[in-house]
Amino acid sequence: MAKLTKVKTRTSGDQTEILVLVNHPMETGRVKDKKTGELKPAHYIQTMTFEVNGTKVAEASLGPAVSKNPLTSVAVKGAKPGDKVKVSWSDNKGENGGAETAVS
Amino acid sequence: MKRRTFLKGTLAGSTLAVATGAGLLTPSAVLAGTWPKAAFDTKDAAAAINAVMGSSDAAASGDIKIKAPTQAENGAVVPIKIETGMDNVESIAVMIKNNPSPLASMVALSGNAVGFYSTRCKMGKTSPVTAYVKAGGKLYSASQTVKVTVGGCGG
Numbered sequence: 001m002a003k004l005t006k007v008k009t010r011t012s013g014d015q016t017e018i019l020v021l022v023n024h025p026m027e028t029g030r031v032k033d034k035k036t037g038e039l040k041p042a043h044y045i046q047t048m049t050f051e052v053n054g055t056k057v058a059e060a061s062l063g064p065a066v067s068k069n070p071l072t073s074v075a076v077k078g079a080k081p082g083d084k085v086k087v088s089w090s091d092n093k094g095e096n097g098g099a100e101t102a103v104s
Numbered sequence: 105m106k107r108r109t110f111l112k113g114t115l116a117g118s119t120l121a122v123a124t125g126a127g128l129l130t131p132s133a134v135l136a137g138t139w140p141k142a143a144f145d146t147k148d149a150a151a152a153i154n155a156v157m158g159s160s161d162a163a164a165s166g167d168i169k170i171k172a173p174t175q176a177e178n179g180a181v182v183p184i185k186i187e188t189g190m191d192n193v194e195s196i197a198v199m200i201k202n203n204p205s206p207l208a209s210m211v212a213l214s215g216n217a218v219g220f221y222s223t224r225c226k227m228g229k230t231s232p233v234t235a236y237v238k239a240g241g242k243l244y245s246a247s248q249t250v251k252v253t254v255g256g257c258g259g
Contacts, residue, residue: 015218028226030204046139050217057217061156063144065200065208067181067224074211075220
């Protein structure tokens with residue numbers, strides 16, 4: 001079950017924003033399945049790590065309250081064009097994914 | 105592949121259990137890659153913020169900007185952006201007080217990261233959204249109410 005992860009950067013001034021979009025259901029475990037009447041099991045991203053040129057800049061912890069297909073972003077200063085950006089995530093079922101890009 | 109995920113899962117689970125058991129679930133533990141389960145499970149906003157920030161004693165600050173809609177038509181997707189001009193920002197947390205568990209998301213920053221975090225949250229009903237920023241060892245907060253017309257936590 002490969003889940004699509006997209007990473008994009010956006011630079012304005014000396015700040016570079018790193019945007020991550022993951023195709024993920026982000027089930028809270030509180031929603032009932034309309035057909036079966038049973039609760040859908042929780043399935044959500046728990047951690048997301050942001051790296052620039054191999055150095056960790058941010059580690060986000062997400063809860064079930066984050067929307068499905070979450071768009072999350074952090075920003076760094078002093079990033080140069082061509083710097084490598086890597087984002088990886090893992091969820092409560094042990095699935096993980098990630099993507100890489102270069103600062104444009 | 106299955107075996108690998110299984111091993112990873114058990115490993116992560118056991119470290120978390122050890123950390124909680126020894127009372128070591130501090131912000132540094134969060135930075136080291138442990139998902140703060142207790143903080144995300146609790147229904148008490150103060151307890152949650154205490155668990156991720158090491159303190160619940162926050163000073164109100166005008167230097168934290170929350171960019172969120174004042175009225176969200178769809179509670180399933182509420183974009184929330186937090187910006188601060190403070191130096192040495194260590195972590196940022198988003199709390200939605202009237203959600204089943206108030207802590208929505210938090211981020212631990214290091215290196216060249218600046219005080220900026222943006223995410224999209226689900227909101228069950230109208231609630232104050234509070235941003236907590238830990239900078240230079242001190243905790244600051246700012247709040248904004250978001251009105252929700254259709255809840256996003258399902259039936």
